[in-house]
Amino acid sequence: MTAPTTMRYRTVADHGFAETRLNESNQQLCFFTKRAFKKGEEIASFSSGSISSTPTYLTVQVGTNKHIMLQPSYLQYINHSCEPNCFFDTSTMKIIALANIGEGEELGFFYPSTEWEMQQPFRCFCGTPSCIGEVRGAAFLNREQVAHYRFTDYIVQRLTRKARKKVA
Ligand SMILES: [Zn+2]
Structure with missing residues (x-):
């Protein structure tokens, strides 16, 4: 999550442990820590707002045809990263630090770690x-990509089933 120094951010909401910022160069909202977290530490817990049978670009998949809106909703501003520093565990409903994270770092999670087939690639x-x-x-x-990342229990099940099918 290295951001070029030319990027300008403006804080739009303070959540205590983190804040939502607006990236003024692309108008994208993003999520930054306000304190450090140790690898493995819980960053926040979440619950499901509305549940739908089809995904949108804002939902998180928790099962087959089961996609939740995050509660608190500001967690939706944690953007995708191919080198994520946090993980949404949909079994425990907690966001976990995948590495030591410093204060003022942007949080990113790997979208395919929760999503089987995204609606808007x-x-x-x-x-x-x-x-x-x-x-x-x-x-x-x-x-190789599968081996590189941590996935939710649901996605692990799907990956296992897919791998078995290939062997058969
Ligand atoms: Zn990438």
Whole structure:
């Protein structure tokens, strides 16, 4: 999550442990820590707002045909990263730090870690060495990519089922 120094951010909402900022160069909202977190530490817990059977670009998948709106809703401003520093555990409903995170760092999670097939795939320009390019969901990752990331229990089940089918 290295941001070029030319990017300008404005804080739009303070959540105590973190804040929502507006990236003034692309008008995208993003989420920054206001304190440090240790690897493995819980950053926040979440619950499900409305549940729908189809995904949108804002929902998080918790099961087959089960997609939740995040509560608190500001957590939706945690953007995708191909080198994520946090993970949405949809079994425990907690956001976990995947690495030591400093104060004032942007939080990013790997969208395919919760999403099997995304409704609105997009091209990632994060520029990190692990960038997967087209972000479409876990169903479209290759074996090396699958080995590189942590996934929710639900996505692990789907990946296991898919791998078994290939062998059969
Ligand atoms: Zn990327």
